[in-house]
Amino acid sequence: MSEYAIELKNITKRFGTIVANDNVSMGVRKGEILALLGENGSGKTTLMNMISGIYYPDEGHIFLDGQEVKIASPKDALALGIGMVHQHFKLVDVLTATENIILGLPGKLNICEAEEKIRTICDKFGFIIDLKKKVYEMTVSEKQTVEIVKVLYRGANILILDEPTAVLTPQEAERLFLVMWRMRNDGKAVIIITHKMHEVKEVSDRVVVLRKGRYVGEMDTGDCDVQRMTDMMVGRSVSLNITRKTPVDPKPRIEVEHLTIRDDEGVVKIDDISFTANSGEILGIAGVSGCGQKELLEAIAGLQKHVDGEVRYIEDDGSKTDLLKMSAQKISEKGIALSFVPEDRLGMGLVANMNIAENMMIRSFRNGPIVEEAVERNKAEALRKLRRDLNPFTDRKSPRKLAETVVKDLNVVTPSITTPVKNLSGGNVQKILVGREIASKPKVLLTAYAVRGLDINSSYQIYELINKQKEEGTAVVYVGEDLDVLLELSDRILVLCGGKVSGIIDGPGADKNQVGLMMMSVEGGKDEN
Amino acid sequence: MKTRKSEPLFHIVKRKDMPFGKQVMVRAIAIVAALIVCSVITIITTKMNPLAIFSAVIQGAFGSTRKMWITFQDTSILLIIALALTPAFKMKFWNIGGEGQVLIGGLGAAACMILIGDKVPDPVLILIMLVAAVGLGALWGAIPAIFKAVWNTNETLCTLMMNYIAIQIVAFFTILWEVPKGSGKIGIINQNTNAGWLLQVGNKYLLTILIAILITVGMFVYLKYTKHGYEVSVVGESEMTARYAGIHSGAVIIRTMIISGGLCGLAGFLLVGSIHHTITTTLAGGEGFTAVMVSWLAHFNPIAMIGASLLIVFLSNGAAQISQNCGLNQSFGDIITGIIIFFIIGCEFFIRYRVVFRAKKGAIPAPVTGEAVFGGGPGDESAVKEIKEEEGNDND
Structure with a gap:
């Protein structure tokens, strides 16, 4: 038997010319909670998706209890006892908790027997769940519970939780941690992805850090502090102080x-x-x-x-x-x-399918081309405004310039300013939005x-920007x-x-x-x- | 213990943008493949030389100067309707009521010709016809838009139903104005006076073609460079974002549908005033629906729509010739057309996705460098679909 419940060796995954994971090796033991750390876009989710069968690695090997396995689909993964709870839940709204949990399983349908089994699992790990409740009536936390019970019901011994606390209140998160500890004590291997450092400190036993798709190191949670983890993630020393100047x-x-x-x-x-x-x-x-x-x-x-x-x-x-x-x-x-950075970035603040430059136009598209503005500069304000309103054409040049400035000033990682924002990682999306709102x-x-969903380094960059606005x-x-x-x-x-x-x-x-x-x-x- | 030996034979990966040259090549290969399949089917079912069939198609569409002009004219009408639908589609307002909007526009033009044909001078008449046709088309577009904007009704159903209303209204007026009485049709309007017939530019086909070109350029500019065009795309992508940006979605929906319906009405005006000089319930001839396909096939790009509509018209005009030349019925032409269109639409899949086959043992893909930017985006998951079921499960 190997030391690890699941072990990855030299895993590489590319998307086109982009290397999402580069020669990553790591493992998680039985009865351990492993926190996977990394900046936005450092390849954490991609790596986990390969364990859960959503992606197939281009290179490398996966070992389960010391034996090499091929995981070609989520079905394979579940058959091997690997279950992943995604950031975005995959539940059927009009079905009850029980129905969702047993959905797609082979064999005869026996709701009573299934409920019995689900109750045993709930009692064992301390889940509180109303089995008859329909998913659309549930809170986010309840839905998450259903997702976790679903993978446990399918006999998962290795659990992957992708940013489970991003959508939870602190109280709900505490409850989740209790459940995670019970799972650990039951001998299950748990991997958690999170950006909240204090949670890493609180809940995990060991930390693995990824940077730009590469494995950079691991340590026992007890031996490290937030500053050290952050520095490892970012690759240089980052100041975690927020200065508050007197207004x-x-x-x-x-x-x-x-x-x-x-x-x-x-x-x-x-x-x-x-x-x-x-x-x-x-x-x-x-x-x-x-x-x-x-x-x-x-x-x-x-x-x-x-x-x-x-x-x-x-x-x-x-x-x-x-x-x-x-x-x-x-x-x-x-x-x-008046600028507004709304909670729902891609649903309200930005248009996911549009590129960076086009997204810059949301605030400025009512302006005519810049040449026009320059000619009009000397005329009366009212006349200028009228001309601006009557001009049917919109200015596409200055938003492009703005996009370039934002990308450069805020270190947005993107192939170009014509990339649709939906292809960017969360932190970069947020920088685009904040950059645009501040630019006016x-x-x-x-x-x-x-800073929701942002890694610690991006978060501090955003705090800095906000502080600068205040000044x-x-x-x-x-x-x-x-x-x-x-x-x-x-x-x-x-x-x-x-x-x-x-x-x-x-x-x-x-x-x-x-x-x-x-x-x-x-x-x-x-x-x- | 459960172990798996083989990875799936192939899986499907979403592509980044394909270079333009390669896109053209994929489409060319698709057409060649379609022709091969057509040939095989021709030989099996009719035992005829497939080349005879193909040459019949070309002959049907471009066989004579007249046929060529007709092909270009039909292309223009289809193009105008497709362009009319495009702003609505960009707004994700599924206007499948092009048929009805064309028809009601045509009715407006015909009504003017019949009722005031000999009472006002020709230029004034034509102007009134134009206003009536575009206005009625716009009205036909605006009604479902208002319903959508105010009560959030489903526009697909509404626009579709408006088609049938238009057809019945035209049927009603056909009987009212039928010439001669009892014939059940209107016949050529103002045959003697030619009142309300659009003037010919060069020949009788060129006017429609010129208008189509103008609208193509206009629509391209409208969608790409104007404030309205930007508003249309924002409303289409996300209504919340539109509100956030201070765009009044309802107003944009109604305005865009007025433009969409109005342009369809213009197509109706051309059909009645310049081409048929009469009106029947089949005036639009299904082009309101064909235009939906043209618009999608061109990815809502007005310039690409020229090619898409030419292709569709070429195939349908050409297919008609097959029955004449080769003594086969219309259905065979439809089969050939269907196969070719299937391949052309199908090849879009290969432009957007890539099929990755299982790597051969020992073969190491060339290393590529780049930064991990896209890792873990939620959108990535949907791009990858596992196709193959694993064989030989040995669950214990």
């Missing part, structure tokens, strides 16, 4: 009063909240996921329909404009430089989960998940709980536990306001 001359920029937001079904998402965002300051918004942060930012950006109250934009000279009930187009027509020199910058006098509203970062970055923190403000506190000196408590209940720290 220079903050002035009220956005004034929100008695804002209430309802969704299409009339459910109240944000309930009568008031606050002010100042220029040159980062206002952090803390709260458990789904407590109205997304809706709040969308309402300010003019993307929510059912809104009440007032959102005022205040110019440098003190004049005020009510932004509420203005569409995004109206806001930009009014000349208000915004007075207000709204960001929702700007230039932008009013930044930052919605984030990582409470530690939020506390380090924000000048003031607004804590939301169930759509209500449970308090606004100063960033410097804020206590994590206090904020955590406020996130849970409105009463938590009300006196601070």
Whole structure:
């Protein structure tokens, strides 16, 4: 018997001219949780896809318990006891948990017997699951549980979890870790891909680091710290400090009063909240996921329909404009430089099938060609605007230039600016989006989960960009998940709980536990306001 | 223990962009392969020389100057309809109502010719006809668009149903205006006065061809270089992004369908005013649907649509000649056309995907260098489909 449950030797995988994995060798033992680390696009998922039969390696060998195996399809992988839980779930919405779990298995259909077996698995590992519930009624966390039980039901001894916590709340993540430890104690081999370093520290036994498709090293989790892991991933020393400069001359920029937001079904998402965002300051918004942060930012950006109250934009000279009930187009027509980095990058902020340059046009396509602008420069502003609106042609040249600048300045890894953004890795997609939003020199910058799914190095680059905007006098509203970062970055923190403000506190000196408590209940720290 | 010995015989991998020259080559090979299959089928089923069949096709489409002009004219009409559908398709608005939009446009033009043909001077009449045809076509396009924009109805069903409404309306007016009474058809309108007949440029075919060329260039520029064109592609890709960018999706959908329907109406105007000088329920002759294929075949590229529509018209006009020359019925022509189109559409698969065969033992692929950029994108998974089922499972 070999030391490893599964071992990869000299695995290479190419896509066209791109080498996704280059001569990678690694293994995972039984009864071990292995964290696979690497920057966005370093080939982690590709490597795991080869173990689970989705890709076939161009070169190299895979050994299971010391015997060489060929894994040609996901079916093969499952037959060998390898199960992968993907980032994007593969469940049938209209079927129940049980039906999804047994779907596609050979043999007679016996729901009762299957349920019995599923219950045994759930009890053994501590899953909480309603077997009769249909998938479309489930939360993300419940769906994930079904996915994990599904692979366990099929007798998986090697489990691969691809960024399982990216979609979970911290509480749900904790529960997942408990399950993972039980699986480890049961002798299963578990591989987890994650970008959250504190989770790596908490949950794993050993760490393997990939960089640009190559294996760069491994270590026991106990022996390493976040700084060392990051340096290995990036290949050089990276500063993991966020500097928080004191805001220079903050002035009220956005004034929100008695804002209430309802969704299409009339459910109240944000309930009568008031606050002010100042220029040159980062206002952090803390709260458990789904407590109205997304809706709040969308309402300010003019993307929510059912809104009440007032959102005022205040110019440098003190004049005020009510932004509420203005569409995004109206806001930009009014000349208000408001940028928004939405949570859903490829679904809202960018067009997945368009290339980088075309995506730059989303903000600027209403401008005519640049030559026109230059000729018009001396004419009256109103006439210029009229000419701009009447010109049927759009300017494709300056967005190209902008794309080149963003790619160069933010070190976006891409074959060219004519590559569709869907082909880029998550971190690079986010850089494109943030780059475009910052390029318009915004007075207000709204960001929702700007670093979700990004590796630690890209995350810190984004923090740096946000900080730079603040220094230039932008009013930044930052919605984030990582409470530690939020506390380090924000000048003031607004804590939301169930759509209500449970308090606004100063960033410097804020206590994590206090904020955590406020996130849970409105009463938590009300006196601070 | 379970062990696997062999890797799958082949698997399918998504390609990056294929160079243009190679694309042309793949398509050429497809056509040659199609011709070979056609030959084999011809020999087996009819025992005739396949070359006779092929020469009949060429003769049918380009056999005489007149036939050549007709082929170009038919191509132009098909091209105009395909161009009309394209902005809607780019918006992912599946307008399969080209047929009805052409027909209702034609009806508008015919109505003007019949009702006010001898009351106003010819240039004014033609202008009114144009407005009526384009307006009615636009209306026919706008109705499903408004339904979609306001109530989010399914545009495929709506546009399809609008076809039948148009056909029935034309049938109604055919009886109302039939000449002579009882014949069940309208016949040539204004045969004596030629009122409302479009003037001839050079010969009677050239006008349509010139208009088609103009619209091709116009549509190319519209989609590629204008603000409207950009809005159309954003709305087509993602409505959320459109809202984010401050684009009013509903307005773009309605506007684009007005353009789409209006251009179909223009095709109807040309069919009635310049080509047939009459109207029947089969005026569009299925071209509203054929145009869907042309638009897709050209990947929504207006310039490529010239070639695609020429090919389709060439095959269908040519196939008609087979029955004449070789004494075979129309069905044989359809078989030949079907095979050729099948191959041409099928070869698109090889332009987008690559089939990788199992490497021979010991053969090491040449090393390629590059940076791992694409690793792990969720889109990659769908690109790879395992085709072959493993044989000899020895599960224990």
